Amino acid sequence: MHWPGGAMVHCTIGRVVIVSASIVALAGCMPWMSNQGDKAAPSAQVNAAKAAQAKVAAHAASLAAAAKAKANELGQIPVLMYHRIIEKPTSVDDLDPKVFRAEMERLVAEGYVPITAAEYATGRIGIPAGKHAVVLTFDDSSPSQLSLDGMGAPKAGTAVAILQDVARKHPSFRPVATFYVTKDMFGVTTPEEQAQMVTWLRNNGFDIGNHTRDHLNLRGREKKAVFDEVAAGHKLITDLVKEASPVTLALPYGNQPTKAEWARKGNSGKVAYDYGGVFLAGYNPAPSPYGKDFNALGIPRIRSGVKKGDCSKFCSAAWLDWLKANPDKRFTSDGDAKTVAYPKFKAPFMAKQFTGQALAY
Incomplete structure (x- = not known):
């Protein structure tokens, strides 16, 4: 394999031979390095789980804040x-x-x-x-x-x-x-x-x-x-x-x-x-x-x-x-x-068009 600039690289399973005055790391020739990168990058599932947890935590914080303010x-x-x-x-x-x-x-x-x-x-x-x-x-x-x-x-x-x-x-x-x-x-x-x-x-x-x-x-x-x-x-x-x-x-x-x-x-x-x-x-x-x-x-x-x-x-x-x-x-x-915050027992008085904003604590 030729590296830009003329350097020749020989890849084998167990070793890498680089014909060059400098040392060049080729991730493509080092599958174990590519795997490590994949493991380091969070998966979409992990991100989704973290986002869900953050949403739950934010909602809990909003409920606590509404209760503390005695919001109505x-x-x-x-x-x-x-x-x-x-x-x-x-x-x-x-x-x-x-x-x-x-x-x-x-x-x-x-x-x-x-x-x-x-x-x-x-x-x-x-x-x-x-x-x-x-x-x-x-x-x-x-x-x-x-x-x-x-x-x-x-x-x-x-x-x-x-x-x-x-x-x-x-x-x-x-x-x-x-x-x-x-x-x-x-x-x-x-x-x-x-x-x-x-x-x-x-x-x-x-x-x-x-x-x-x-x-x-x-x-x-x-x-x-x-x-x-x-x-x-x-x-x-x-x-x-x-x-x-x-x-x-x-x-x-x-x-x-x-x-x-x-x-x-x-x-x-x-x-x-x-x-x-x-x-x-x-x-x-x-x-x-x-x-x-x-x-x-x-x-x-x-x-x-x-x-x-x-x-x-x-x-x-x-x-x-x-x-x-x-x-x-x-x-x-x-x-x-x-949000529209109120004690839970007042829920029957809430207008339907604001249901999406409701925060009943």
Whole structure:
């Protein structure tokens, strides 16, 4: 046999003769070396077995982590509803900035982490283990919710400024919320100013939702009238910033049309909408999006308010008290957005479409 360069190699069973100034190892002439290489390389079966073992170990670790966090991702989520944040409230929907700040601080203290309405409605909830989801929603796009100074920063005392301030003091508190806008958008009137507001919100992690263009009561209206008004609100947003296409709708006054489905999906002219969720005006905590009782056509919200008068039982302070007293009823994360973790005995309440993500411990 000739080696490149002219060296001649004679192979026999018992010896190798190499005619060369250098020593050349030829694995092809040394079957015992080839066999050793085969033995050193893990077989496909060994790799498969190791992968299976790793999968079992990872699943066991996930179960242990879920149990440690007391995860219950089939639990209830408070969807809090705000309107104007002003120092001298004139209606039950208004809230003093000090009261709003105190409520945000309470959410921090009780382990809540905000998510957007879009994240909630589509089941994309990624918050740390042991934390509880809360959705902050703002209706009617009031200047008290967001106003920008000449440098593009939220003005002090607005809802967004307070949210960001609380988050700076408490890094675990995610400063996100959903703003349900109408044509009276944050007190600005020109398309350029309105686009500026929507762009700022989107660039800072906030969610834009449809509240219809004219804030008309949809109850009792004809199908076409409902489609026209919802589509007009959708177009209002996407004409300003195409990428800000809303994922959810908040019903004006919380009133559903004759057929609830009209508010979720429809079209008018060239504008079509198909929402992940439609929100009502207020009452009680919302079900988990992973549970059988989740209804995308009518998601309940809770009006913010202290425990007095008509708020003594059904506003935010009362419901947060109830969830604190009944921790097994509220949504608690396992820290993994890819799984839906819950105690085994709650399995009957799991929605079938999330079976592949189930982590029952």
